[in-house]
Amino acid sequence: MNVKGEENHEEIVMIEELRRGPWTMEEDLALMNYITLHGEGRWNSLACSAGLKRTGKSCRLRWLNYLRPDVRRGNITLDEQLLILELHSRWGNRWSKIVQHLPGRTDNEIKNYWRTRVQKHAKQLKCDVKNSKELAKRIQAASTPTVSSEIPNTKGSPHQVTMPQEQAQASSDTMPNSVQQLHKPISSLTSESSNTTRSASSNSPISDLTDYCYNYDPNYDQANGTQLGFTECCPSGYYNQHLSFQEMEQNNQWMSGDLAETLWNVEDIWSLQQLLN
DNA sequence: AACTGTGCCAACCGCGCACCT
DNA sequence: GAGGTGCGCGGTTGGCACAGT
Structure with missing residues (x-):
């Protein structure tokens, strides 16, 4: 094999060694440990230094979306939903901008939320999803304040009553x-x-x-x-x-x-x- | 019990911008 | 200015859980 071929081989091996898919606990620990000690940034070199067989992008995503200490999880509250609708009417799919007003939330979370539940609500309420303000009004009207201020994260109807x-x-x-x-x-x-x-x-x-x-x-x-x-x-x-x-x-x-x-x-x-x- | 459809979300991908050399 | 690198963003996909049949 010539030199060029060997280089290609090494490249292929490196690509094959890169891990993908769900993160393991060990990987999470390694990433958290490294960032705690050295801080974030320089994600590609961080991935190597931390001994992670991940791309820098993958490490960054994992950290920002899940491991960061201030990430808040759980259902989107009605207030948050209305805020999302308001901000979306203003900025469209600028998720990174929208999440700046939703402390602890991640753009990925809001994006997923929008795609799954808001669009479903819009369909159910027969409201154009692009008309965020009108949708916000209808969702607010459809919510029953005596029950909860939360839009349930259900797989069925958002307003279904459980026996x-x-x-x-x-x-x-x-x-x-x-x-x-x-x-x-x-x-x-x-x-x-x-x-x-x-x-x-x-x-x-x-x-x-x-x-x-x-x-x-x-x-x-x-x-x-x-x-x-x-x-x-x-x-x-x-x-x-x-x-x-x-x-x-x-x-x-x-x-x-x-x-x-x-x-x-x-x-x-x-x-x-x-x-x- | 097996199969199918749907909801959900973590993770990946491609692109573009900013910065550095 | 050109090329390389790092990073962030928005869109998309893969796969699991669960409900319904």
Whole structure:
């Protein structure tokens, strides 16, 4: 083989060595650890220095969208939705600009949210999705303030009413996937056995670092129902604000028992990371 | 139980801009 | 000014979960 051929071979090997797809817990730890020590930026060299077989772009995306300490997850509130509609009417698909007014949210999240739920709402309300202001009015009108200030993240109709006998099931069905995964015991999230359902086809254990911990708040006023008793925890306490989930409102039992003690969340990882440091 | 359709979202891709040499 | 590199943005895709049949 000539020199040129050898170079090509090396290039192919390097490309083949690059990992793609879902991030593992080890990779997340490595990335978080490195950024904690050295800061972000220079993503390509960062990826190499951190020992990650990922592109710089991939590392940046992972950090900005999921590992960053101030990333807020959970359902989009009605207020946020209305704000998104307002900002979208102003700037269109300028997601990066829109998320500047939604602290803790990521452009990817808002973009996905828009594509899936807002466009669905527009269809259901027979409203042009481009007419964001009109859509905002209709969504606001369609929402029932006595029920919740939250637009539920459901797979069915956004305003469907869950029957009492279905509550237990519905509460889990309507939970965001990330929240649903919190039901898994920590053992299922370890590297040995963490071929989670999400990653059934993957050979690598998938990180659940992006999952958040929702703590039950005893101050929840069930009679009122306008404020739900779940406090979202973010690593390092960046956020500590109430979230209102309609599904939780209907049934707050899903977070009962030993669940809270067995969660493997970002906070755990940050703690672990501090120990490693 | 098996299959199909739908919803959702993490991750990737391509492009363009800014900066540096 | 040209070329290379890093980065950010918007669009798209792949695949899992779940509901319905």
